[in-house]
Amino acid sequence: MMNFGKQTIRFQNKPRVLSGYSIVGPKEASGPLDPYFHKRLRKDDFGQRSFEKAECKLHMSAISGAIIAAGLTPKDIDVNIGGDLLNQIITSSFSARELDIPFIGMYSACSTFGQSLALGAMLIDGGYAEKVTCSTSSHFSTAERQYRYPLELGTQMTPTSQWTVTGAGCTLLGNMGGNIFVESATIGKVIDFGISDANNMGAAMAPAAAKTVVQHLLDTGREVSYYDHIVTGDLGIYGSKLFLELLESEGIHAAGVHKDCGEMIFDKKQRCPQGGSGAGCSSVVFNSYFLHHMSAGAIKRILLVPTGALLSKLSSLQGETIPGIANAVSFEREE
Amino acid sequence: MLSKTQYLELDKRIAPKSKEGQTLWIAFLVGGAICMIGQGISDVFSLILPNADEKVIGQITSTVMIFLGALLTGIGVYDRIGKYAGGGSIIPITGFANSVVSPAMEYRSEGVVFGVMCKMFVIAGPIIVSGVTAAIGVGLIYWFIGVL
Numbered sequence: 119m120m121n122f123g124k125q126t127i128r129f130q131n132k133p134r135v136l137s138g139y140s141i142v143g144p145k146e147a148s149g150p151l152d153p154y155f156h157k158r159l160r161k162d163d164f165g166q167r168s169f170e171k172a173e174c175k176l177h178m179s180a181i182s183g184a185i186i187a188a189g190l191t192p193k194d195i196d197v198n199i200g201g202d203l204l205n206q207i208i209t210s211s212f213s214a215r216e217l218d219i220p221f222i223g224m225y226s227a228c229s230t231f232g233q234s235l236a237l238g239a240m241l242i243d244g245g246y247a248e249k250v251t252c253s254t255s256s257h258f259s260t261a262e263r264q265y266r267y268p269l270e271l272g273t274q275m276t277p278t279s280q281w282t283v284t285g286a287g288c289t290l291l292g293n294m295g296g297n298i299f300v301e302s303a304t305i306g307k308v309i310d311f312g313i314s315d316a317n318n319m320g321a322a323m324a325p326a327a328a329k330t331v332v333q334h335l336l337d338t339g340r341e342v343s344y345y346d347h348i349v350t351g352d353l354g355i356y357g358s359k360l361f362l363e364l365l366e367s368e369g370i371h372a373a374g375v376h377k378d379c380g381e382m383i384f385d386k387k388q389r390c391p392q393g394g395s396g397a398g399c400s401s402v403v404f405n406s407y408f409l410h411h412m413s414a415g416a417i418k419r420i421l422l423v424p425t426g427a428l429l430s431k432l433s434s435l436q437g438e439t440i441p442g443i444a445n446a447v448s449f450e451r452e453e
Numbered sequence: 454m455l456s457k458t459q460y461l462e463l464d465k466r467i468a469p470k471s472k473e474g475q476t477l478w479i480a481f482l483v484g485g486a487i488c489m490i491g492q493g494i495s496d497v498f499s500l501i502l503p504n505a506d507e508k509v510i511g512q513i514t515s516t517v518m519i520f521l522g523a524l525l526t527g528i529g530v531y532d533r534i535g536k537y538a539g540g541g542s543i544i545p546i547t548g549f550a551n552s553v554v555s556p557a558m559e560y561r562s563e564g565v566v567f568g569v570m571c572k573m574f575v576i577a578g579p580i581i582v583s584g585v586t587a588a589i590g591v592g593l594i595y596w597f598i599g600v601l
Contacts, residue, residue, distance in 0.1 A: 168562040268559035270526050271576065272535015272542050272551050274476075277469040311460045321464050328454065356469055363463065367455045389536075391469070 123337020125304050125330075132299040133242035135449065136190075136249070136292040138405030139183030141176055143258065143284030146394070146402065149384045154406035155285075156183055162259065162284050170208065173257035173286075176398075177202065177213040180286035181253050184405075188290045195219045195290075196247035199238050201230035202255045203282075203397050204264060209255055219251070228323075228352050229306070229426030230254045231287070231401040232445030236303035238291045239447070248293045255286030256396030265316070265431055278318040280354045280380060281390035287401030289409075298412050301419075301448040304334040308428065310441040316434045320357020320380075320392055323425040326442035327353060328364035330423060334446045335370070342372045346417045349408065350444070351400035351424030352380035354392030379403035379424075400424040408449075418451045480541030483534065487545045491518050515546055522550030527558070552576040 122128035140155050147158035157179065164172040177200065185192055198217060200210035201224035214221035226233045234252035241247040259269055261282040267273055275281075291300065309326040327350050335342065342348065353361050358378045365372045379400045380393040404422055411417040425444045434440075455463065495514040502510070522545075525531040531551045535542045542548055553573055560572035574581065 170562075263559055267576070268555040270529065270532045270551070270555035270558055272526075272532045272538070272548065272555075274536055274539045277471055311457045313461070313464065318464070318468065321468065325454075325460065332454070359467070360460075360464065364454055364460070 122302060123333075125306070125333050126302055126337035127236075127240065127305075128302045128338075129239050129243040129300055131243050131245075131293065132301070132452075133239040133291050134294060134296040135298040135300070135409065136290040136296050137184045137188035138287065138289045138409040139180050139187055140287045140402040140406040141179050141183065141285060142402055145258070145281075145388065146283055146285055146383055149388060151383055151403065151407050154410050155402065156187075156406065159284075162257070169257055169259035169263075170204065173202065173204070173209045173255055173260050174212045176257065176284070176286040177209050177253060177255040178216055180255065180288040180401075181213065181217060181251050184251060184253070184288035184290040188292070190249065190290070192217055192219055195249050195251055197222060197238070197241060197250045198253070199224060199234040199250060200253040201225050201234060201397060203227065203261055209260075210253070226443050226445070227426030227428050228256075228395060228397050228399060229424045229443050229445050230397045231351070231404070232303075232306075232422065232424035232447055235289060235291070235300065235422070235447045236305060236445055238289075239300040239303060242291055242293050250291045251288050252291060253286060253288035254397040254401045256282050256284070256398035258282045258284045258396075261396060275391050276317040277391050278315070278320065278356055280319060280352065280392045280395035281384065281388075282396040283352075283380075283383060283394040283399040283402065285396075285398040285402040287398060287403075287405040289401070289405055297452045298409070298449055299452060301450045302334075302338065303448065304330055304337065304446040306330040306444045306446070308441045308443050310439050312439050314434075314437070314439045316429060316440065318356075319395060319427040319440065320352075320354040321360055322427045322429075322440035323442035323444065324353055324357045324360040324364060327361050327423055327425045327444040328368070330444040330446050331365065331372070331421070332368055332370065334421065334448075342370055342375055345375055345419045345421045345448075347377050347408075347420045348372055348375050349400075349404070349420055349422050350376070350378045351422075351426075352393070352395035353378050353425055354380045354395065356392045357425075382407065412449065412451050415451065420449050422447045422449065476539055479537055480539050482541065483538035484541035484544060487518075487542065487547055491545070494518070518546050519550045522547030523554045526551045526554040531555075549577060549580065552580070
């Protein structure tokens with residue numbers, strides 16, 4: 119049993135956001151959120167021999183960036199919680215190999231960032247750690263080869279597909295300092311509504327996102343209007359439409375407050391049919407755009423709901439449908 | 454909340470669809486252009502080698518087209534054509550070259566043997582298998598007809 123309704127934890131000691139850092143590839147940097155990112159790559163190989171190495175360097179840079187931004191050193195960090203999309207989460211563990219910080223590897227596909235933040239906040243709230251980094255990354259070229267086809271193969275994207283974000287983001291949580299805190303977190307259930315098209319992940323994840331948000335509102339007794347924004351991870355344009363339809367069927371009108379990181383990160387001219395996706399999508403957008411506006415006071419409360427499609431290439435080939443998950447983390451700004 | 458069946462129906466109804474009115478035309482034009490280039494190459498070789506058999510000219514043309522497909526893949530152009538043309542650039546023989554060269558390039562980071570050599574036919578493999586199987590089937594039918 120959670121301490122705040124069925125699936126929600128309310129953090130008594132208000133774990134603080136000490137810093138956030140985002141680093142993105144060239145395509146993301148030419149999108150509408152460019153002014154908010156902390157670092158932009160000119161080439162997406164980041165000067166490395168393979169794209170896997172490049173993603174690892176991205177991940178490491180995000181963690182180091184957040185630590186430096188908070189005026190700390192790696193020695194000050196108690197736990198590094200991280201995840202990514204590659205098999206056996208090699209990006210996060212290979213980054214941790216270089217960092218000399220105790221490591222907890224996480225995986226819930228593109229929802230990993232929400233899971234990491236929730237666990238990080240729990241560790242701090244329970245008094246088990248004082249400073250925790252929560253990081254995730256993804257890379258278009260590593261995800262393509264793992265889930266889809268070689269880069270140079272002349273295929274078309276289907277109308278419902280999304281473009282994996284090249285980028286990494288890290289949030290540094292601590293037990294004191296800063297005026298943005300993690301207020302509560304709702305742990306999502308794995309939900310499968312029977313979507314089987316691996317190129318329609320927005321539709322596969324929307325039910326999980328809707329269920330988590332409904333449960334969060336139920337557990338906390340809040341209305342949608344409590345939040346300035348309910349921010350889903352990477353439902354994309356079409357997935358967001360389904361998400362809002364599902365909430366409508368529950369009598370919840372969220373269109374006015376809803377934003378989706380996947381929808382925000384690219385614009386229509388960039389030819390990504392439904393927007394961005396990937397474990398790095400919600401983390402780069404949260405650590406840039408949302409933290410920036412929260413720090414400035416323009417946004418006071420958000421519910422971040424990173425969404426994940428828990429499929430593998432193998433499960434798709436074996437004809438399995440795609441289960442989705444979404445974890446919600448509520449951030450508030452203290453005046 | 455909507456039931457699974459209602460949700461799947463909703464997805465089927467409102468999911469964005471391919472704009473076939475547009476994509477079919479581009480595929481037709483690009484595919485046609487590739488075939489015209491092939492025909493042009495064939496005509497040029499017929500002029501250079503006036504005594505050559507038609508079959509030999511066909512083989513030379515295929516070789517040149519495969520080379521061009523592989524070259525354009527190698528310099529990163531073929532996938533860009535493919536993004537617009539879809540089936541128009543997948544179906545001609547240049548598309549077959551693209552499907553062999555692109556995994557060979559992609560997996561070179563895993564070494565020559567387990568990367569390039571093993572993965573080279575990861576996409577083209579099924580086409581070869583179905584081609585050979587179909588050829589055996591058709592061959593057997595011809596043979597039976599011959600026997601009868």
